[in-house]
Amino acid sequence: MLEKKDISLERCVLIGVITQEQDEVKSKEYLDELEFLTYTAGGETIKRFTQKMEMPNPKTFLGTGKLDDVRQFIESNDIGTAIFDDELSASQQRNIGEILQCKVLDRTNLILDIFAQRAQTSYARTQVELAQCEYLLPRLRGMWTHLERQKGGIGMRGPGETEIETDRRIVRDKIALLKKKIEVIDKQQAVQRGNRGKMVRVALVGYTNVGKSTLMNTISKSKVFAENKLFATLDTTVRKVVIQNLPFLLSDTVGFIRKLPTQLVDSFKSTLDEVREADLLLHVVDISHPNFEDHIASVNKILGEIHCADKATIMVFNKIDAYEAEPFDETDLIAIRTKAHYSLSEWKKTWMNKIGNNALFISATNKENLEDFKARVYQEVRDIHVTRFPYNEFLYPDYDYDNMGEEE
Incomplete structure (x- = not known):
């Protein structure tokens, strides 16, 4: 799961919202920080988009009009990644990806990517991989839609485990394995601290x-x-x-x-x-x-x-x-x-x-x-x-x- 990143800069757009809880000044501060995070991860911010709304759209985070503006800019400026300042749900990430037709990340995903790049020791890499798996689990449906298809026809009807459920079980097993590994290392660390x-x-x-x-x-x-x-x-x-x-x-x-x-x-x-x-x-x-x-x-x-x-x-x-x-x-x-x-x-x-x-x-x-x-x-x-x-x-x-x- 932890891979070396290409050193070339990815062209990105940043997206945030202005709400009653997060005014324009606060939104700008968060986007400034998100731009620094993007730079740290190896990205180049081309443009920022913000929208005033009472609360994010539960389906697409942004309103349809603003999302269409983002899509047009992405298509005409060769943008590869759209980064949202807040954590997106699995369905939001899937819906936005279908509209924008580019890589869609949220703030959590971006921070996890930076941690994956920065982790040097085996323990740090294990910790990051556990966090990645826990983030990935509820998003498997959106990220691996090709695994949802079930074969139909004679002899293929009836109960059975779908491929997406197989993947979920694999990730759950991986999480359990990583937690046991971290538990062992935690005990070793506790002994070191005691020494x-x-x-x-x-x-x-x-x-x-x-x-x-x-x-x-x-x-x-x-x-x-x-x-x-x-x-x-x-x-x-x-x-x-x-x-x-x-x-x-x-x-x-x-x-x-x-x-x-x-x-x-x-x-x-x-x-x-x-x-x-x-x-x-x-x-x-x-x-x-x-x-x-x-x-x-x-x-x-x-x-x-x-x-x-x-x-x-x-x-x-x-x-x-x-x-x-x-x-x-x-x-x-x-x-x-x-x-x-x-x-x-x-x-x-x-x-x-x-x-x-x-x-x-x-x-x-x-x-x-x-x-x-x-x-x-x-x-x-x-x-x-x-x-x-x-x-x-x-x-x-x-x-x-x-x-x-x-x-x-």
């Missing part, structure tokens, strides 16, 4: 492409793959970091995203286990992104779903070197000053001020304010460490901390 002893565990969490891997490389002097694309890192990486002779384990986890497919939340359980078992979370935020507050909310929502919202957390506002406030004309009497015009010093006086010393502002790329970052992390890790080892810190200053845990 790390009682070392303090720190996990980097945050939205995708906020600079977690770059920060990991900077403070642990490792070479975790980092790239300016979404989901550059899929496999959890754990490194032993030492600050002022105090060792702790630092894990780099897969990035979160809005509208994260439930299949991925379920299949990437081990990555989330790293977050669950962490003593301290470093919530990394790309402050240069115009929608960074929405990103924070999305990450906090997922942390709440996996029961990690109450963990000790330090907010790390990264990419301060790239932050630029929108210019504001003080002489314009009509213009309204918004958050987009805030400077970094003004942001620090907002809700961020309530976080106090748990809000850090750094640039992992340019290594700005990293000493302050290390000092704050050291203080938090030391407090946890002294609580866990109340005697070693003072009675045994020569204790060999370096052999308390293993690097992964």
